[in-house]
Every structure is written in C-alpha cells, then in structure tokens.
Amino acid sequence: MLHYALGDPLVRALTLASRGFFEAPPDGFTDVPLGHRMPVLLHAREDELAALDALQAEIAPFAELERVGEEGILDLCPAIRTGEGGAVSGLVDRNGIRLDTHALLQGHVRELRQAGGDIVTGARVGKLQRMGDAWTVKTERGDGFSSAILVNAAGSWADAVAKFAGIPPIGLAPLRRTIITFDAPEGADLSGWPFAKTVGEDLYFAPESGRLFASPMDEVPTEPCDAQPDEYEIALAAHRVEERTTMKVGRIHSRWAGLRTFAPDRHPVAGFDPSVEGFFWLAGQGGYGLQTSPIMAQAVESLIAGAPWPTTAVAPADLSPARFLR
Numbered sequence: 511m512l513h514y515a516l517g518d519p520l521v522r523a524l525t526l527a528s529r530g531f532f533e534a535p536p537d538g539f540t541d542v543p544l545g546h547r548m549p550v551l552l553h554a555r556e557d558e559l560a561a562l563d564a565l566q567a568e569i570a571p572f573a574e575l576e577r578v579g580e581e582g583i584l585d586l587c588p589a590i591r592t593g594e595g596g597a598v599s600g601l602v603d604r605n606g607i608r609l610d611t612h613a614l615l616q617g618h619v620r621e622l623r624q625a626g627g628d629i630v631t632g633a634r635v636g637k638l639q640r641m642g643d644a645w646t647v648k649t650e651r652g653d654g655f656s657s658a659i660l661v662n663a664a665g666s667w668a669d670a671v672a673k674f675a676g677i678p679p680i681g682l683a684p685l686r687r688t689i690i691t692f693d694a695p696e697g698a699d700l701s702g703w704p705f706a707k708t709v710g711e712d713l714y715f716a717p718e719s720g721r722l723f724a725s726p727m728d729e730v731p732t733e734p735c736d737a738q739p740d741e742y743e744i745a746l747a748a749h750r751v752e753e754r755t756t757m758k759v760g761r762i763h764s765r766w767a768g769l770r771t772f773a774p775d776r777h778p779v780a781g782f783d784p785s786v787e788g789f790f791w792l793a794g795q796g797g798y799g800l801q802t803s804p805i806m807a808q809a810v811e812s813l814i815a816g817a818p819w820p821t822t823a824v825a826p827a828d829l830s831p832a833r834f835l836r
Contacts, residue, residue, distance in 0.1 A: 511548070511550070511606060511607070511608055511609065511705050511716070511801070512525060512528075512529065512532060512545065512606060512607040512609055512800075512801040513525075513550040513573075513603060513606045513607075513705065513801075514526075514569045514572045514573045514603065515550065515552055515565065515569065515707055516796075516797055516798045516801075517776070517796070517798055518568075518776070518777075519568070519571075520777055520823075520824060520828060521776075521777070521778075521796075521798050521802065522568075522569070522571075522572045523572070523821070523823035523824055524778070524798075524802040524805050524806065524821075524823070524824060525572070525798065525801050525802055526572050526823070527804075527805040527820070527821045527823055527824075528801060528802050528803065528804040528805045528806075529607070530804075531544075531804035531805075532544045532545050532607055532609065532804070533607075535617070538617055538620055538621045538624070539613070539614075539617035541613075542610065542613045543610065543613070544609060544610055544613050544614050544617070545607040545608055545609040545610050546607070546608055546610075547604075547605060547606070547607060547608075548606050548607065548608040548704060548705055548716070549586060549602055549603065549604045549605075549606055549702075549704040549705070550602070550603040550606035550704055550705045550707070551583065551586050551587055551590075551600050551601070551602055551704040551705070551706045551707070552565065552600060552601040552602075552707050552708075552709050553583055553590055553597035553599070553600040553706065553707075553708060553709065554597060554598070554599050554600065554708070554709040555595065555596065555597060555598060556598050558708075558709045558710060559598070559599060561709045561710060562599055562600075562601060562709045565601065565709055566601055569601070569603070573603045573605065574603070574604075574605065575601050575602065575603055576601070576602040576603075576604070577599065577600070577601060577602075578599070578600045578601075578602055579598065579599060579600075580592040580593065580597065580598055580599075582600065582602070583597050583599075583600045586600075586602065586702070586703075586704050587703055587704055587706050588698075589695060589698070589703075589755045589756055589757050590706060590754065590755055590756075591753075591754055591755050591756055596754075597754075602704070606704070606705055608705070608716075609800055609801065611800060614800065614803075630653070632651075633649040633650075633651060633653055634649060634650045635647055635648070635649060635650070635671075635674065636648050636649055636650040638660075638671070638674050638675045639675065639676075640675070640786060640787065640788070640789075641656075643658060643787075643788075644656045644657060644658050644788075645657055645658070645659070645660040645675075645788055645789070647660070657788075658788050659788045659790055659814060660675075660788060660789055660790065661790045661792055661810075661814075662675075662789065662790065662791050662792065662793065663792040663793065664793070665734075665769070665771055665793070666682070666684035666734040666735075666769040666771045667734045668682055668771070668791065668792075668793035668794075669681070669682045669793075670734055672783075672789075672791075675786075675789065676786075677783055677785060677786055677789060678785070678835070680773065680774075680779065680791070680793075680794075680831050680834040680835070681773065681774045681834060682771050682772070682773060682779075682793055682794055683731060683771065683772050683773075683774075684731070684732055684733065684734050684735075684769040684770075684771045685729040685730060685731060685732070685769065685770050685771070685772065686728065686729070686730040686731075686732050686737050686740070686743075686767050686768070686769060686770075687725060687727070687728060687729065687767065687768055687769075687770050687797070688725060688726065688728050688739045688740065688743035688744060688746075688747060688765070688766070688767045689723050689724070689725050689739075689747075689765070689766045689767070689768075690723065690724055690725075690739075690744055690747045690748065690759075690762050690764070690765050690766075691718055691721050691722065691723045691724075691762070691763045691764045691765075692721060692722055692724070692748070692751075692759045692760065692761065692762055692763060693721055693722075693760060693761065693763070694717070694720070694721055694722050694757075695756075695757055700717040700720070700722070701717075703716065703717050704716065708754060711727045711729075712726070712727060712750055712754065713725070713726060713727060713747075713750040713751065713754050714727060715751060715755075721763060722757075724747050724748075724750070724751050724759075725747060726743055726746040726747040726749075726750050728743045728746065729770070730743070732769065734769065735769070737767040737768055737769050738767055739765040739766060739767040740767070743767070744762065744765050747759075748762065770796050770797045771793065771794060771795070771796065772794055772796045773793070773794035773834070774834060775833070776794075776796060777794065777828065777829070778793075778794050778795050778796070778799075778802065778806060778829055779791045779792070779793045779794040779829060779830075779831050780792050780806060780809055780810055780813065780829040780830075781813055781826065781829055781830035781831050781832065782813070782831075783831055783835075784831075784832045784835060785835070790810075790813070790814060791831040792806075792810060805820055805821055805824075808820035808821075809821075809824075809826070809829060812826075813826060
C-alpha cells in the first residue's frame with residue numbers, strides 16, 4: 511500500500527514525492543497499471559482518540575483526509591467493530607494506492623535488461639574486497655565480478671555484507687512481520703473495502719484475491735534469515751481480527767513472514783560509506799520500501815551518477831550512512 515500512516519515527516523515526504531511515478535509510469539511500465547485506488551481507513555476506539563487527532567495533524571500536510579464517525583466507518587467497512595469497546599472515529603484517505611508489486615518489479619527487470627544489465631541468481635558471495643580502484647566479488651561457484659562502485663542493497667543482510675567487506679555495520683535491525691489470509695464473511699462484497707488499520711500498531715487488514723489478509727503488526731527482532739511465520743504471531747493476528755472486527759477467522763489459508771529492516775533512526779539509508787572508496791549503502795527501507803522506491807532510486811542516481819537531486823523535501827545528508835558514523 512501507498513499510504514501516509516507509516517513513518518514520520520521524512521518518510522511521508524518520500525512517499526508523496528514517489529506518488530507520481532505510480533500514477534503515471536514511464537515507458538516500459540505501461541503494459542499494466544502499477545496499482546489501483548484503494549481507500550485507507552484509520553480507526554480508533556474512545557481511548558485512542560487523542561492518538562487519532564495527533565495522526566490526523568501529522569498526515570494532513572501530505573493527504574486529503576476525511577474524519578468520519580461510526581456510521582462512516584461502517585459505510586466503508588461493515589466488518590469493523592463499533593460502539594462500546596469498538597471504533598468510534600476514523601480518518602479516511604480515499605486516494606490510497608494498492609501497489610502491484612509484481613508489475614513494478616518486472617518493469618524494472620525489463621528496463622535493466624534493455625539497458626544491458628544482467629541479473630545473476632544462485633551466486634552466493636564467497637569473497638568481497640577492494641583491490642586497487644575496484645571492488646571484486648568472487649562467488650562460491652567461482653564466478654568473478656569487478657566494479658568501481660559496489661551497491662550494498664542486501665536488505666536484512668546489508669550489515670553482514672558490510673562486515674564481509676571489512677566495513678563497520680551501521681546498526682540495521684531486521685524485524686519479522688507476519689501476514690495471514692482467511693475467508694471473508696459469507697456474502698460480503700469486498701470490492702469497496704479499504705485498507706483498514708488501527709490508529710495504534712495493533713492490526714491492519716484488506717481484501718486479497720477474494721479473501722482478506724491481516725497482520726498483527728508484529729516487529730520481532732531476528733537475525734537475517736528466510737523468515738518463517740511463528741505460531742504465536744499467527745494466533746495473534748487471528749485474535750486481533752476478532753477483537754477489532756465482527757469477523758471470525760476460521761480456516762487460515764496462508765501464512766507468511768518477511769523481514770522489515772530499519773536503521774537506528776528508522777529512516778532509509780542511501781549514500782557512500784565515508785570510510786572506504788566506492789562502497790554505497792542502500793538499506794533500511796523498513797516497511798515503506800516500495801512506496802518510496804521511485805524517489806529513492808532518483809536519489810541514488812544523483813549520488814552515484816551525478817544527476818540532479820530530485821526533491822527539496824529531503825537532503826542527501828538525511829539519507830547518508832555517515833549520520834551513524836560521526
């Protein structure tokens with residue numbers, strides 16, 4: 511989802527600056543839309559109204575919001591529990607975008623290959639070092655690569671890759687997030703349902719291929735790994751769905767976990783390491799990597815290739831890894 515309930519003003523500014531790419535993609539991305547409009551509903555119980563007021567003030571500079579009461583909440587999503595112990599007020603952004611991650615990634619793959627680039631898989635790094643004016647990479651199967659600039663975009667493994675190259679880590683924290691999918695209420699028309707999120711970090715859910723997906727918004731510290739869902743977080747997701755909505759979670763059709771990796775200040779990292787030539791960090795995208803990816807890509811192009819800096823909302827120093835190494 512592209513929405514503004516994530517992060518802080520810097521993250522929201524990056525999201526807003528990226529929006530135009532998804533709404534009017536460049537050539538090479540025009541075969542299928544990169545997303546479709548989906549309203550975003552942030553809902554709050556009586557004891558959460560102060561938090562909702564604060565969030566409204568924070569999001570207002572970036573999106574047009576509508577404040578609704580219980581009737582407006584139920585008009586948009588009849589499954590949300592309202593009344594005593596339930597939601598009494600909500601914020602609606604009717605211009606959220608449900609991003610098509612597959613279309614986005616495949617569009618980039620096509621552009622990369624058309625520009626003469628290649629993607630090498632099944633090639634675990636065996637050795638990484640700076641030799642003369644270039645970085646050399648040897649894979650465990652014996653292939654070799656060399657470049658003046660090495661971009662460390664290894665996600666949850668970015669600190670590990672840096673240490674592999676003899677460079678101090680910057681303190682990235684991989685945090686596990688869990689998703690479940692389950693059946694919608696019998697006879698429910700999901701076509702107009704929103705991406706619904708509690709004002710606190712308790713639950714979000716939305717339609718997914720005729721069913722619903724939900725997350726308890728867990729952030730479980732873990733080592734870089736092929737993350738697997740934990741039974742506790744799976745049960746927690748189902749419990750919070752039943753606590754905050756009128757739905758019952760019967761059969762769980764699928765379960766998934768992934769790692770959202772944050773820098774210490776929870777801002778993205780993009781820039782050259784100040785301690786060694788040609789080592790470029792691109793990491794710490796947290797839970798907003800896709801929705802900020804267009805402007806982050808332009809920032810990387812500026813820092814590496816000298817293109818104009820793409821936005822006045824964020825400065826290069828705001829993203830630089832040097833902020834952790836002073």
